[in-house]
Amino acid sequence: MIESPGILYSIGAFLLVIGPLVFVHEMGHYLVARWFGTKVEKFSIGFGREIAGWTDKRGTRWKIGWMPLGGYVQFAGDLNAASQPDPNAGDASAEERAALFQFKPVGQRFLIILAGPMINFLFAIILFMGIFATYGQAQNAPVVSAIMEGSVADQAGFELGDEISAVDGRAIDRFDELADIVRLRPGQQMQFDILRDGRELSITAVTADVTVEDRFGNEARIGRLGVQSAVLEMETLGALQLPGAALTQTLSSLEMITVGLGQIISGRRSIEELGGPLRIAQFSGQTASLGLYAFLFFMAAISINLGFINLLPIPMLDGGHLVFYAAEAIRRRPIKPEAQEWAFRMGLAVLLSFMLMVTVIDLGSFGLWERLSGLIS
Known part of the structure; x- marks a missing residue:
């Protein structure tokens, strides 16, 4: 048995995995938003207090937060990082409205939000192409x-x-x-x-x-x-073989995620098989210690997971916003602000509960609860 890497090594590897993937995800939102002429006020890697940042000539604040567990793009016309519409945005002039996210056609808003998860899948495909071209399949x-x-x-x-x-x-x-x-x-x-x-x-x-x-x-x-x-x-695969092989590998990874999640929901697998940030950090260090091939494969898998999770129909996640926009397109009018606010609060509660649960599971996998019970007994 190989000894796991140290904490600092694992943290460094985790940042090398999650940092670029969050950047890629948010860049998907940013690029499509810019394509449709939407003003972007903030582009953040990480949450919480800003530890570094700058403002570009378009007025976008690019920053890094102290908590590296995600990121966000805040559009003009948003009340917060969750893209909750600002009720005062209606007072803006016609010229200002043209750059506000909430006044864009519903189809454009849908594509801007969808771009984040989709670019994570595309990034995984590119990684797999690089792996199959250099290391082979x-x-x-x-x-x-x-x-x-x-x-x-x-x-x-x-x-x-x-x-x-x-x-x-x-x-x-x-x-x-x-x-x-x-x-x-x-x-x-x-x-x-x-x-x-x-x-x-x-x-x-x-x-x-x-x-x-x-x-x-x-x-x-x-x-x-x-x-x-x-x-x-x-x-090693040739140039014509690479896209198909990489797409097939990405779809296979998506199947593994959906089947595994279905087994957990149906009770055929234990919920303890879920992993949170702590376990991802542990695996990041372990795969990094095995070499570049294992590390890149792991990064591709996490990119696919990130895209999949963000498509779940939970308010606060991209999938929740997509549900709102789909409903708006069908009803031909937006969901009432009160209903959206209620949904955002419920979504936040679900996400915080899930994060707490996987953190408890992660700590249990490290033997913390077993050691504490030994101290108490």
Whole structure:
């Protein structure tokens, strides 16, 4: 087992991950807002008291807050960083209104907010393209080269040389696709379409539900079939292959997020598998210590997570604003300010409760509660 990096190293790695991703996210909002002629008053990386900043010639205040757990772009006509409309903005002149966010057509407001999560997905695609162009992508065919004795595959009737062409009706081309699909579904019945000696057949099996430990001692609950591929074959991809491969990897990561979240909501996974800022910082340090490949892959995964979370229909998040704008487009009039204010307050309560919960989970994963209970007893 490898010893985890120190606290300062992990904090530095965390800032190297979250800082650029927050900047990219907010830059998506900023660029589309500028494209539509919306004035941007503040561009902040981090929350809380400003520790550094400057004002550009357009009047935008670029700043860094002391709490590096997010960021925001505040548009002209916003009451606060959550893009809550300023009720006094109606007193502005016609010329001033042209640059205010809340007076832009609903379609433009929708696109400005949508741009943040979308650029996080695009950034992940670019990272994956760079990884596949330099380090390569595993190209092992989904062919069974070894079967673990007594495993699910052994008992279900898999044989050496079987080529797994599809899982639950989903076609696969590489062995790592098979591994990703199975890993995410512990204890779940799955159908495997197989080519064996030129014949097509199907095998139904329930994946093993196992808990594994990585080199740093982190535990994870995964599904396991019990088959292995040949020696790992990494191959750098050409320019024409890169966009498709990177997009496929991004969509696969999104699937893992949605499936995992669905399993937590349905009770098939423990809520303790959620991770907050403390655990992300820990993983940032660990992946950074493994080298640039692991670190870039981790950054791409966090970028996808950031885009996904911001699309959740929770007021205060981008997804909540998108719901308001969609409702406005359907109703042909904005949601009442009172209803928006109530929703923002509820959204803030939900987010604060969630942050408190994941922080408690993070501290528990570090053994804090166990140590405190030992002191008390």
